Amino acid sequence: MNCQSCTERMAELSDARLDETTAASMREHLDGCPDCRREYDSLRRTLEALDSLPAASPSHRLRARVAGDIETEKLTLRRHAGWASSIRAAAGTRPDRGFRWAPTILQALAACALIALGFAAGERTATQRQLVDLRARVDTMGQLFEQSVLQKRATGDRLETILTAATARKPDERVIDGLINSMAFDTSVNVRLNALNALYQHADQDVVRAAVLACLPREANPLVQVAMIDFLVAARHRDAAPELRKLISDDKADADVRESARRAIEQL
């Protein structure tokens, strides 16, 4: 082996990636060539330093974002499959209407519960008038109808609605309420996550922060919970501390959620 071929493979020798024959041949050359030995020692030290650099870790939000992408792609896949099956099943039976309405009614009840929670969690900070208005709207039949219509639409369409709302230049209260409702009630993780993301630009509003805090303990999906915790930290919502402490001490809560809550407490 000559100096040039030895030099080019020094990095591989240092981390034992060479086959034994080549490695033996290189070691033999290094033993008899002081220049190559010096070169090898200095490169090995550099590589050791490079390999010992601590690995950076991404934030929890990355997991939520990629999970959202996967959910979106799954929906797209289902929608494409749905076109074919809908044509085949054009004369198929209709689902039972009573069953289809049950989730809507449950959601309406949950809406009232959410607003009550919102009051409890945000009474010190949320604007009283906004919360009263919000509850009144949820209590009306009009809101029930809106909820039912929203839930009957395909998930992809609901997502599009959220994305449109997120880009609205001057969103009014109704748009913000719609985003809060979607974050609280939508059956799709992706829609809930996107609604939450869309609410970031309204994080300065008391009602928005109170709603996210109220939704946190009732949210079933850890990804959404972590995203909600990130939101509360970004919004510097100090009133979130008691709820976060409850999560930290809850043995049944997801490990990532508890870790996020612990970090959030430190940051708040």
Next chain:
Amino acid sequence: METSAPPPDHELMLAVRDGDLDCMGELFERHHGPLFGYLAKLTGDRTAAEDITQIVFQRMLKYRHTYRDEGSFTAWMYHLARRCASDHFRRSSPAPVAVDPSELDRHADESRGADESAARQDDHALLHRALGRLDRDEREVLLLSRLQELSFAEVAGILECSVGAARVRAHRALRSLRDHYFRLQKEPLT
């Protein structure tokens, strides 16, 4: 009790290609850490690294149909990562990458004891600075060649050059890093 071995990456990716998109979640869990670490060192920017990591997984979903039966998942992923990083560099300013060592180490450092020697911290900071002084191409080939899950043949495939050329480029990049690193060690502290 005998437990079955987890499916290899290649098998999971084939399942994703065939429509089982939940398998992408498992691939994310396995690979997002090293991929993010590679991109953080390459870009010197945590936020950009996180964005690019997400885009890589988006592209894996989008282009899943192009994944080949005989392929290596890791090589394919880093091939996409290279493209995504190039897009990022093209979009961003041509100014040298600003490396903030404290930013890159922020999370990892939390696991170490508070009495970790300052000398070691300084050493890491110097190396980050030395990495930041390499050309982007040098940094890329060097970091790829240090990924244990990639063979040199795969690195060459990702860089779209011969194995010999990849070896020479990696070696030159390593020498360049060493020179910057040793020079920085001799510089007085500012």
